[in-house]
Amino acid sequence: MAKTGKSQDKPGMLGSLFWQSSDRYFQLPKTYAEAESPARKYENPFGRLVDRMSRMWVRLSSGDRHPTAGFYVIVGVVLTVITAIEVWAFTWPFGKAVINPILLALSAVKFVMVIGFFMHLRFEHPLFTRVFAAGLILAIAISLSLLALFFKLNG
Amino acid sequence: MAQAPAATYPHGQANLPAESHASGHAENTSTGLGHRKLLMWTFLGSECMFFGSLIATYLVYRNQNLNGPYPSEIIDVPITSLSTFVLLMSSLAMVLALNGIQRNKPRLGRFWTLMTAALGSVFLFFQVFEFHEFAIHGLTPRTNLFGTTFFTLTGFHGAHVTLGVVLLLIMAFVFSRSGREKLGLVLAVSGFYAVGVALLAHFFKIIPPIVGAPAFVITALGLAAMAGGGYLLAKPAAVRNVKAVSENLEITGLYWHFVDIVWIVIFTVVYLISANDGLGLAQGLGH
Amino acid sequence: MTSTAVKFPTFIARPRAEHGLWSWITTIDHKRIGTLYGVTAFVFFLIGGVEALIMRTQLMSPENDFVSPEVYNQLFTMHGTTMVFLVIMPLSAAFFNWLIPLQIGARDVAFPRLNAFSYWLFLFGGILLNVGWLTGEAPNAGWFSYANLTEKPYSIGHGVTYWILGLQVLGVASLAASFNFIITIVNLRAPGMSFMKLPVFVWMTLVVGVLIIFAFPIITVALIQIQFDRLYGLNFFRPEAGGDPVMWQHMFWLFGHPEVYILILPAMGIVSEVLPTFSRKPLFGYPFVVFAGVSIAFMGFFVWSHHMFTVGLGPAATAAFSLSTMAIAVPTGIKIFNWVGTMYKGHLRLNTAMLFAIGFVTMFVVGGMSGVTHASPPTDAQQQDTYYIVAHFHYVLFGGSMLGLFSGAYYWWPKFTGRFLNEKIGQVHFWLMLVGFNLTFFPMHWLGLDGMPRRIFTYATGMGWDSSNYWATIGSYLIAVAVLVFIFNVFYSRKRGAVAGADPWDGRTLEWTIPSPPPEYNFKVIPHVKYRDDFWYTKHPELVAEMEGHGGHGSAGHKTISGAADMPPGITGEHGDTGGHGVHMPDKSYYPILVAAGLTFGVGTLLIQEPVILRWILPAIGFTFAFVSGLGWAFEPVNEPAAANDGH
Ligand SMILES: [Cu+2]
Secondary structure, three states: OOOOOOOOOOOOOOHHHHEOOOOEOOOOOOOHHHHHOOOOOOOOOOOHHHHHHHHHHHHHHHHHHOOOHHHHHHHHHHHHHHHHHHHHHOOOOOOHHHHHHHHHHHHHHHHHHHHHHHOOHHHOOHHHHHHHHHHHHHHHHHHHHHHHHOOOOOO | OOOOOHHHOOOOOOOOOOOOOOOOOOOOOOOOOOHHHHHHHHHHHHHHHHHHHHHHHHHHOOOOOOOOOOHHHHOOHHHHHHHHHHHHHHHHHHHHHHHHHHOOOHHHHHHHHHHHHHHHHHHHHHHHHHHHHHHHOOOOOOOOHHHHHHHHHHHHHHHHHHHHHHHHHHHHHHHOOOHHHHHHHHHHHHHHHHHHHHHHHHHHOOOOOOOOHHHHHHHHHHHHHHHHHHHHHHOOOOOOOOHHHHHHHHHHHHHHHHHHHHHHHHHHHHHHOOOOOOOHHHHOOOO | OHHHOOOOOOOOOOOOOOOHHHHHHOOOOHHHHHHHHHHHHHHHHHHHHHHHHHHHHHHOOOOOOOOOHHHHHHHHHHHHHHHHHHHHHHHHHHHHHHHHHHHHOOOOOOOHHHHHHHHHHHHHHHHHHHHHHHHOOOOOOOOOOOOOOOOOOOOOOOHHHHHHHHHHHHHHHHHHHHHHHHHHHHHOOOOOOOHHHOOHHHHHHHHHHHHHHHHHHHHHHHHHHHHHHHHHOOOOOOHHHOOOHHHHHHHHHHHHHHHHHHHHHHHHHHHHHHHHHHHOOOOOOHHHHHHHHHHHHHHHHHOHHHHHHHHOOOHHHHHHHHHHHHHHHHHHHHHHHHHHHHHOOOOOOOOHHHHHHHHHHHHHHHHHHHHHHOOOHHHHHHHOOEHHHHHHHHHHHHHHHHHHHHHHHHHHHHHHHOEOOOHHHHHHHHHHHHHHHHHHHHHHHHHHHOOOEOOOOOOOOOOOOHHHHHHHHHHHHHHHHHHHHHHHHHHHHHHHOOEOOOOOOOOOOHHHHOOOOOOOOOOOOOOOOOOOOHHHHHHOOHHHHHHHHOOHHHHHHHOOOOOOOOOOOOOOOOOHHHOOOOOOOOOOOOHHHHHHHHHHHHHHHHHOOOOHHHHHHHHHHHHHHHHHHHHHHHHOOOOOHHHHHOOO
16 A cells, blocks of 8 residues: 555646645545644645644544544534435425435435444555445445346336 | 555554454464454445345335335334434444543443443334334235335344344443442343333333333333442443453444444435335336 | 453363364364365265266156156255255365465464354255255255245245255355455465465455355345245245246346356366466466456356346346356456466376366366357357256366366375375276266257256157267266265275375475475464465576566566565565464364354244244244354453463
8 A cells, every 4th residue: 555645656737736746635634643743734725724624634533543532423413414404305395306316415425424434444444445345336236237127227 | 455554544453363362462464454353344345235135125126016005105204214313323322432442431431332232222112113103004024015125124224233232232241340330231221121111112002011000110110220220330440451342342333333324225215215105016107 | 461361251161172073073273174174065065966866867768757756856956056055165165274374374264263163054054955855855946946936835845945044054154254264365364475476276265255255145135035935925026916036036146146156266276276286387377367367256246147038138138248248258268278378388297186177177168168158148048948058057067166176186185184195096087087077968068959958857759869868877977986986096095195295296385385284283484475486486496587587567476575575585584473482273162063053053943834932932042042152152262361371
C-alpha cells in the first residue's frame, strides 16, 4: 500500500487541479497517526476555512487514537435524521419512479456511514474493505441480474 | 498489498495470534492484521451473499401474490420506523461500548454493551409484536408468496439479531469478575426480559395467561430485579483487565453493525418501497 | 505476556491422548486432519463407485431388470451428490489441509480447531446424506433436485429431505474450511512470500476458498427455501401459490456453476505443481495461470443460465449467457497452453504422477471442448438431458479432477508417508484407468447425440444403443479394477515402498525442505523466501542469474521484497519469533467434534415431523448441545497456560 501523504508522483495537468506535491486536496486524513503530525496543513484552494474544518474532522474522527464518543453520537444523529427523511419521503405525493431511487440512495448513504464509521472501515486496512466489498458488489450484481431475468427492474 | 505498516491503522490489532489470548505468543501475521478480525470481515462478505439471496428472492416474488393479505393492507410503516430507530441506536450504543473499552473504561464499556443488548431485544420485541399482528390479520408464512418471503427474510434477520444479543450478554458477563457483579448482571437482565415479556403479553394479548394482574406483578418484580441488579453493578469493584476481551467485543460489534445495515436495506426495500404493493398478479398483471 | 491472560472456566479436561482412536478424534493437526479427509473421502469414492457400477450393470443390455426404476433413481442421485460433495471436494480439502501450511511455510492453519470442526461436520453430513440407504428411501430427485419435483406431493417420504439437510450440513463444513484457508493463505505466509511468489496450488486454493464463501450462501438459502416448502408448507417453489420452480433452477445454478470450478481448480493447482517438477522447468507464464484462475472465479458467477437454455429465458438473456460462457473458456484455454508450454522442451520424467498430470491435461481438453459446444444454445437444445452431457462432465470431473487428484496422490505420497508408492503398479493403475475411462465415457458422446436421455433406468432393443452401452459398462469395470490396483498399491507400499528422503523429486516448493513425513511442527525454523520456487533456486544458485536476467514480463513476479534483498537466496535466517523459544503446537480439543455432532443432530432431526412435540424438542436439544459446546470452545485457550509456559 502506498503511504498516504508521501506521494512523490508528479501530477499530470488534470491531476494538478486536485493534487499538490505535498498533499492532496480534498483528501481527509484517515488516522490519528496522520493527524498527529503537527506541521500538517490541509492545503486547499479555499484557504483557512477548509483547513480548520479538516482539523476539526481530525479531532472528531481520530482524537486520542480512536474516534471520539462525540463523533459517534454525531454519526448516530445524522443516521436518525436520514431515517426520518426516508419516512417523510415515503409520504411525498410523487410516483414510485421518483421516490424509490431517493429512498435507495438515502439508505445507501446510511449503509456507507455505518460501515465507514461504526465499523471503522474508513480508518482500517484496505484489505477489510476489499473482502467485504467483494461480497457486497457480487450480491448486488447477482440480484440485479436475477431481477433483469424476471423483468422486474422497472416494477 | 499487505506490506502496510500496522501502526498506520490504530484499529488494526496487529500481532495477535489466532484463538489465543492465553498462549502469550506474539506471532506476526503476513498482513499485520489479526486472524479473527479478518475472519469476521470475510464472513460478513459471505453473509452479503446470504442476505442478498434472500432479498433477491423477495424482490423476484414481489407482486406475485395470488391472494391477500397484500403488503398495502398490512405493513405498518410508523411502527417499523420506530423499531428501525431502536436498532440504529443499538448500533450507536455498540460503538460507544467499544469506545469505552478501548479507552480503558471497562465499566462504561459494560454499560453500553448492556444497552446494546437491551435495544436489540426491544427490536426483537417489536418483531414479535409485528409477526403476531400479521398473523391476527391473516398473514402467515403459508398464506401467500409475500408471507413466505417476508417471514423468511425478516425471520432470518431476527435470528441474527438474537444471536448478537446472546453474544453481547456473554461479553457483558465476561467483563464482570466478582460474584456480586455477576449476580447483579443476572438480576438486571432477567428483570429486563420479565418486564418486556409482561408488557408485550398484556398490551398485545400475545400470551393469554399473563394479562392483567399477573402482568403487573411480573412487571413490578422485573423492575425491582433491574433496580437491584443496577445497584449491584453500579457499586465500584475491581474490574477484569479488559484488554484481552476488547478484540472479542470489537468483532462482536462488527457482526452487530452488519445486522444493522442489513436492516437498513430491509427497511427500505421491504417496508418503504413495498408498503403500497397491492393486488399485483391477482389483479391480472400476470407473468 | 501470560500474566495478562484471562482465566476462563473450562467444562472438560483437556484431551492428552497421543496415540490411538482418541488422538485422532481430538486432533487439530492439519496433517492428521488432511489424512482423515483423504481416507473418508476415499471411502465415499468407493461407495459412489459401487453405485456407478450397479447403474452400468443395469444399462449393460437393453430392457435389463438388474435394479428397479425406483432404486435406479436413488442410485444416480446419490452417485452424483456423493462424487461432487463427498469425494472431489473433500479429496481436494485433504490436499489443502496437508499442503497449504507446508507450501507457505507455516506451522498450522490459522484456526486449527475450526479445521477439525470442518472435518467432523463433513463426516457427519456425509453420513446424514447416506442414511437414506439404510431406511430404503435414499434421495432420488437428481443431484440438482429440481423444484417442484422436490415438493412434498411429488416426492413423498424422507429421501429429498435427507438430501436437503445433508447438503446444508456439508455446506457449513465447506464454508468453515474455506474461511480458514483464506485467512491462512493471506495471513500466515512465510516472510518474503508475497502473493506473486505463492505456489500455484496455493493460489488455486485461495480462489476456491473465495468461490466457496460467495457461492455456498446461495445454495444455503435455496436449501432453506425448499426445506421450508417441504417441511412447513411455504410457497417458494409451488406454482399453485404463485411460486416459480424456475427460481430454484436459478438459485441452484448460481451456486452450481461456481461449484464446477470449485471442483476443477484444485486439480489444476496440483497439475501446475507436478508438471514443472517433472519437466525440470519453471511453470510457463505463472502470472497468466494465476490471473486466469482469478478471472475464472469472477466470471464463473455470471454464466449460470447456460444450464437453463432450454427453459426459455428469452433471446436477450440466452444470448448474453451464451457469450459469457464462451468467454469463460478463454482463461481455461490459457491454462492449457501454459501447461503445454511448461512441458515443451522440458526434460520430462514420465513417472506415474506425471502420467496422471498429462492424462489430466488431455482428458480435460476433450471435456472442455464438448463443454464449449453447449455454450451455443441451438446445439445445447439437442444435447440437453442426453448422455452427451454425461460424457462431458465425466471428462471434466473424472478425466479432469480425479486424474489430477491421483496425480497429486502419487506426487505427494512420499511427503505424506515417507515412502514412495510403487512405480510399476502405479503405471498399471494409470493405463487401466485411462483406457477404462475412455471406454466408458467416449461412447456416451455418440449415445447422447443419438438421443439417449440421461437418468433412464433402461432402454428398448433396436435403438442402436446396445453396443455402446455394452462397451461403456466393460470400461466401467476396468475403472473398478484400476481402483483396486491403487488400493493394492497403497497397502503394498506401506511396508515395501522405497523410503523417500525429504526431497525425492528434486522439488521446487517449501514442503520438500522438511523431512518426510513432516514433524508435527512442520518447520523447525520458519523459512525466509526470496524467489518464487525458492527451494529450487537454493539448490541451483547458478540458475538465479538466468532467471533474473530474463527481465521483461517475468520481472514483475521476481521482484524481491525490500528487507529481504540483502539476504542470500533461499532458506536462510530465522523467523524472529521462534528464536530461543521451543515450538508449541496448539493443544488437542474435544470441542470441534462435539459442536459438529450437536449441529448435525439438530439439523438432521428437523426431518422428524410426526409427534409434533419431537419436531421442536430434538432439534432444540441438538442446537443447545452445539451452543454449550461452542461456549466451551470459546473459553478454551488454544494452549494450556501450563504447556505454553514451559518453553519460555
Ligand atoms: Cu455451468
